[in-house]
Amino acid sequence: MKSKTMFVCRECGATSIKWLGRCPECQSWSTFDEVEINENEKKSQKRTFSNHAEKFSELKMPTYMRTCTGMQELDRVLGGGLVDGSVVLLSGEPGIGKSTLLMQICSELGKTRKVLYVSGEESKGQLKLRAERLEITGDTLYLLTETDTDAVIAECEELKPDVIIIDSIQTLSSERFTSVQGSVTQVRESALSLINYAKKNSAAIFLVGHVNKEGGISGPKILEHMVDAVLYFEGERTNSYRIIRAIKNRFGSTNEIGVFEMGDKGLKEIPNPSEVIMAERPINTSGSCAGCVIQGSRPIISEIQALVTKTAYPSAKRTSDGFDHNRMSLLIAVLEKRMGLKFYENDVYVNVAGGIRLDEPSADLSIAMALISGITDRVISDDTIAFGEIGLSGEVRAVSHIDYRVKEAVRLGFTRIILPKKNVTGALKVPSKVQLIGVSNIYEVLPHMTKKV
Ligand code: TYD
Ligand code: MG
Secondary structure, three states: OOOEEEEEEOOOOOEEOOOOOEOOOOOOEOOEEEEEEOHHHHOOOOOOOOOOOOOHHHOOOOOOOEEOOOOHHHHHHHOOOEEOOOEEEEEEOOOOOHHHHHHHHHHHHHHHOOEEEEEOOOOHHHHHHHHHHOOOOOOOEEEEEOOEHHHHHHHHHHHOOOEEEEEOHHHOEOOOOOOOOOOHHHHHHHHHHHHHHHHHHOOEEEEEEEEOOOOOEOOOOHHHHHOOEEEEEEEOOOOOEEEEEEEEEOOOOOOOEEEEEEEOOEEEEOOOHHHHHHHOOOOOOEOEEEEEEEEOOEEEEEEEEEEEEEOOOOOOOEEEEOEOHHHHHHHHHHHHHHHOOOHHHEEEEEEEHHHOOEOOHHHHHHHHHHHHHHHHOEEOOOOEEEOOEEOOOOEEEOOOOHHHHHHHHHHOOOOEEEEEHHHOOOOOOOOOOOEEEEEOEHHHHHHHOEEOO
C-alpha cells in the first residue's frame, strides 16, 4: 500500500498536507518536516478492549516513593523529593547550569540508587572533568554518551537504573523515524519511549530541554503535556543567582521556588533568599522599598526599585522587570488619579532585586511606595517594609498569610511594617520594638517617607 505523508512544524507541531515555507501558527521559517502516516494502522479491523472503568470509592490510595536529591531547594520544587517513576522536564537557557545541577544531584542519589547519566552533548572526558570539579562521588553512578534513543533504552533495559538523566532530549533521535535530530517527531518519539520505559520500570527520569530565544522549549511544546513535572531554570548571566520554579507538577505545588548560587564548585543552595537579596540593598536612596511575597510555602522578602525620570520622548517609557507590566501601569494610573502625581511626564523603570518575580497582589503596596518615593524623592527608611493589595480607588486591601510575612520581616530585622489596616488584629504578635502601621488608603503612606537629606 502507498504510504501517505504530511508535514509537521518542528517548532510548534502544526501540521499541513503540503510543505509550507513559513508556519502559519508560530510564524517560523523553514520548519516543516515531512513525516509518514501509516495507513495500515488506521484501518485495523475489529478490536477488543480490556480496559474498564472502576468505582472511585474502590480505588486504592497510591503511595509515592520519594527520594531526596540531596538538594533541599530542588526537593522542595519537586514537592518533597523525586517520585519514583516520574518524568521531570528541566528546561532553561544554554549555560544556565542544568547539567551542573543534575550532575550534582547524581552524587547524593548515587549513594542509594543506581543512576544513569546519558549525555548527547559532552564527551566522557568533559563530563569526568566536571565531575572532578564538583567533587562527585557515588558507587552506583553510570555514564553513557549516546544520541540514539533505542540504544539508550536498550542500555536501560540491561542496567536497570533507578534514576535516568537525559542531557538533553533534543540530542536524541531514532532511526525508526526519518526526520532530523531535534525535530518535533524525533523529540516527541524519544520522550515517549523514555516515558513508557519509566512507567513500566518505575524509574525516575530527568529530561533536559533547551529553551529557544523566545523562551519556549524548542521543538514540541507537546513535551510539557507528556511529562509529570516541568521545571524552569532561570537566572541572568550577569549575576550568579539561579531560580528553579515548577511550571507544572503532578506531585506537588507549582508555587514553590528553589534558589541557588553558581560558584566555582557548582551550585550552592540558598535556603534564606531574603537575607541574600536584602544584603545588597542600597541605603538612604529614594525609589526603593522592601516587599514580601509568598512563594509556595515560604515568604521571600525582596527589594523593589523604581527609577522615575523626566521623559525625553513624546510618550513616557514604562518598563518593569519581575513585575507584571499591566499591573504596574494600573498602579501608576491609581497614583496619578488618587494622589495627583504626574507620572505621565516621566519615564518609569521598575525592577525587583534578586530575580524574584512578584506575582501576587500583596506586592502592590511596596511597588506603589517605591513609585511614590521615586517621583517625590522621599526616602523610605531601610527598617521599613510594606505589603498590601491596592484597589482602583487607592484603597489598601487585606492580604493572606499575614503572620508568615510579619514573622519573616521581623526575622530580617525590619522594625516598621506597613500593612493593610484590616490585617492588624490582636492575633498578630510582634516584639515590642516592632511597629505595625495599618493603612487603609495609599495616601496614608506619605508620612512614613522622609524628605531626602
Ligand atoms: P552548564 O551546567 O553546562 O549549563 P547548561 O547545561 O544549562 O547549558 O553550566 C555552564 C555554566 O556554568 C558555564 O558557563 C560554567 C558555569 N559553571 C560554574 O560557574 N561553576 C561550576 O562549578 C560549573 C560546573 C560550571
Ligand atoms: Mg548542558
